[in-house]
Amino acid sequence: MTWPKIMAGALAPLALAAAAAFGGISEVKAFSVYVSNEKDNTISVIDSESLKVVKTLKVGQRPRGILLTQDGSQLLVCASDDDTVQVIDVKTWEFVKELPSGPDPELFILHPSGNPLYIANEDDNLVTVVDIENNKVLAEVPVGVEPEGMGISPDGRVLVNTSETTNMAHFIDTETFEIVGNVLVDSRPRFAEFTADGSQVWVTSEIGGTVSVIDPIAREIIKKIGFEIPGVRPEAIQPVGVRITKDGGRAFVALGPANRVAVVDAKTFEVEKYLLVGQRVWQLAFAPDESLLFTTNGVSNDVSVIDVARLKVVKSIAVGRFPWGLTVSKD
Amino acid sequence: MSIVGVHTDTSRQSEPEPPEPEPRKRLAALLAATIIVSGGLGFAGAGWAAEFARIPIAYLSQVMERPPKLSNLDLPPEDQGLAGGRLSIADNNTTGRFLQQEFVLEEVEVPADGDPKAAFQALLDEGKQFIVLRVPAPALLELADMAAGRDVLLFNVGAPDDRLRDADCRDNVMHMAPSRALLADALAQYLAWKHWPGLFLVVGRRDGDGLFAEAVRRAAKKFGNKIVEERRWAYGPDARRTAQSEVPVFTQDVEYDALVVADEIGEFGEYLAYRTWLPRPVVGTQGLTPTTWHRTHEQWGAAQLQSRFKKTYGRWMTPLDYHVWAAIRSIDEGATRTGSAGFAAIRDYIRGPSFELAGFMGQKLTFRPWNWQLRQPVLLVSPKALVSVSPQPGFLHPLSLLDTLGLDEPESKCRIP
Numbered sequence: 001m002t003w004p005k006i007m008a009g010a011l012a013p014l015a016l017a018a019a020a021a022f023g024g025i026s027e028v029k030a031f032s033v034y035v036s037n038e039k040d041n042t043i044s045v046i047d048s049e050s051l052k053v054v055k056t057l058k059v060g061q062r063p064r065g066i067l068l069t070q071d072g073s074q075l076l077v078c079a080s081d082d083d084t085v086q087v088i089d090v091k092t093w094e095f096v097k098e099l100p101s102g103p104d105p106e107l108f109i110l111h112p113s114g115n116p117l118y119i120a121n122e123d124d125n126l127v128t129v130v131d132i133e134n135n136k137v138l139a140e141v142p143v144g145v146e147p148e149g150m151g152i153s154p155d156g157r158v159l160v161n162t163s164e165t166t167n168m169a170h171f172i173d174t175e176t177f178e179i180v181g182n183v184l185v186d187s188r189p190r191f192a193e194f195t196a197d198g199s200q201v202w203v204t205s206e207i208g209g210t211v212s213v214i215d216p217i218a219r220e221i222i223k224k225i226g227f228e229i230p231g232v233r234p235e236a237i238q239p240v241g242v243r244i245t246k247d248g249g250r251a252f253v254a255l256g257p258a259n260r261v262a263v264v265d266a267k268t269f270e271v272e273k274y275l276l277v278g279q280r281v282w283q284l285a286f287a288p289d290e291s292l293l294f295t296t297n298g299v300s301n302d303v304s305v306i307d308v309a310r311l312k313v314v315k316s317i318a319v320g321r322f323p324w325g326l327t328v329s330k331d
Numbered sequence: 332m333s334i335v336g337v338h339t340d341t342s343r344q345s346e347p348e349p350p351e352p353e354p355r356k357r358l359a360a361l362l363a364a365t366i367i368v369s370g371g372l373g374f375a376g377a378g379w380a381a382e383f384a385r386i387p388i389a390y391l392s393q394v395m396e397r398p399p400k401l402s403n404l405d406l407p408p409e410d411q412g413l414a415g416g417r418l419s420i421a422d423n424n425t426t427g428r429f430l431q432q433e434f435v436l437e438e439v440e441v442p443a444d445g446d447p448k449a450a451f452q453a454l455l456d457e458g459k460q461f462i463v464l465r466v467p468a469p470a471l472l473e474l475a476d477m478a479a480g481r482d483v484l485l486f487n488v489g490a491p492d493d494r495l496r497d498a499d500c501r502d503n504v505m506h507m508a509p510s511r512a513l514l515a516d517a518l519a520q521y522l523a524w525k526h527w528p529g530l531f532l533v534v535g536r537r538d539g540d541g542l543f544a545e546a547v548r549r550a551a552k553k554f555g556n557k558i559v560e561e562r563r564w565a566y567g568p569d570a571r572r573t574a575q576s577e578v579p580v581f582t583q584d585v586e587y588d589a590l591v592v593a594d595e596i597g598e599f600g601e602y603l604a605y606r607t608w609l610p611r612p613v614v615g616t617q618g619l620t621p622t623t624w625h626r627t628h629e630q631w632g633a634a635q636l637q638s639r640f641k642k643t644y645g646r647w648m649t650p651l652d653y654h655v656w657a658a659i660r661s662i663d664e665g666a667t668r669t670g671s672a673g674f675a676a677i678r679d680y681i682r683g684p685s686f687e688l689a690g691f692m693g694q695k696l697t698f699r700p701w702n703w704q705l706r707q708p709v710l711l712v713s714p715k716a717l718v719s720v721s722p723q724p725g726f727l728h729p730l731s732l733l734d735t736l737g738l739d740e741p742e743s744k745c746r747i748p
Contacts, residue, residue: 104635104638122635123635123638123639123642125425142425142428144425144426144429145422145425145426146632146635163426164632164635164689165422165426165660165689166422166425166426166429166667167426167667167689168426168429170429179429182429182430184667184668186687187687187688187689187695188632188689206689207687207689207694207695208687208695209695233732235693235694235695235731235732236694238694257693
């Protein structure tokens, strides 16, 4: 089953406004948002046109990390408690195969070329590199305790993995599979995201309550961003997911049990605004044209939709229990 | 000696030292957390030491005597505490690989009727500076005084006595274990939040029961609950077969909301639930119980520590395992953040304002500078469910909500210089 491509004229006023705000975009394609529900063992599929769940798919146990292949034809899901990565055809919804993921896969990322896949094996202190076409493990890289966050440079040369109990961002050469450097960050680093130009990598620290902006060449922290929200106790501010606009202008940081997404000026590193979303906001994903940002809210069991141009939360969509990760199709 | 390979004070002197393993092999072995590396700085291999800075840690534990009990259903694991320490060392060495730091654990066990002082003195003579202690309060005070004035930092993982965080506090002891007051406050907050203020306190015959009862009374006053009745269960475990007739009579003629039981070793507390005259919940040392770690705890990444522990040791992690894990992780935090293996740098970091420990409790854990108690949330559990986590909503504090639990600065008579 495919999602119909719809012209802008047929879209909800919300999407129209967003498209208009981005100027020059006369046509917006419908897309799908795939959400992994950690406690339900399902994937919720949200249609961008109706902003409703149109399908719920049963998958393996404790689904967390979720990605689409480069061509958008297959969905990859970390079924953490089944110690596997499941591959699902998004047209037929059939399981195509399982990838040799190593134990307890939590988060993963694809090489910009579409292959290989780099998987964080949380229980075994490893990053597993898998050729997704041949189903072969290319390498296992020993990293720190409880590896989780995975970021890759736009040129595909440097992989960054964060280890939650070691509190480091490990820089891994994707040719040699060797760790070439480690940057100590604040407690419990959970996510790593490169800027589109590759000049910075942003690493969130959940317990430390900060975001470290790292120069990946010098492998030094150039700025540590902190957060203060009136009426929210500092311990509740726990940064997890982060996404940065392609133009490098703005970053959005999910703040966990603070139930807010921080909007950060990515040039000055100043926090511009906090957007109230659902409870325990975890991961973030942009619409293909960056007009919308979707958030998974683990405790309120919903997805918040943020209008990126207006910096407003415009909708919340009920999904399964403990929504964890999400990914968005190109069309 | 029940634990294989543990070195007592005497065996340490006489046993031949194991050959120095290859660096990589040793790391692998440490990661597997199965071997015990004995000795300290004294026999560090030259090549290895040149590359890796070594941070020796000692775990001194006195076996607790087990009097005849109600039940042998849940025997304490023989490696309780030790397993937490070994896992922590393995975690630290995974991190240490990137910083050229190596952590080594020396394990010393003293029998229940033994004297931990001699074993402790031997550790001091060896130059051990970080020592994790699982000994009763009187021994802890003696050992702390033996180490006074030296460059030694102690971690209390077993003694819950409030006096150690109060008038009898010592500047060289960091308390990983919660005090009875901390646990009782966590429970009292929940009872207040539930609007179950009327408490019927049942106290066992042992010293610890009296101390727990004292903490319950203090907590009731602090959070506006009321002890409406207090009775002493003096019969120990003798009612094993007659509880159905004894307990209703014992609990008659009182109006209350919850029955709080003070029975730390589990002599009779399990008899009470479902047998009280009035249908009321049982809380305290049995029933709904305050604790730092439990097999039902899976939030905030705890599932990962649980799973790592269970895979390695084939059993669930206990609170004592968790306290030892947290103590050794704290030392690592000091070593990692300062990039140093030196005692002063690590100690000052642990006791300084930047210290924060990610302990799978949903927020950073820090130390109270007035008595060195670890600030920590408390789980309220029934045998197969996590019921709640304190502090409860609405109990406010100007500094940290965690300071609503246990001896807050104005409440503590501890005056660390």
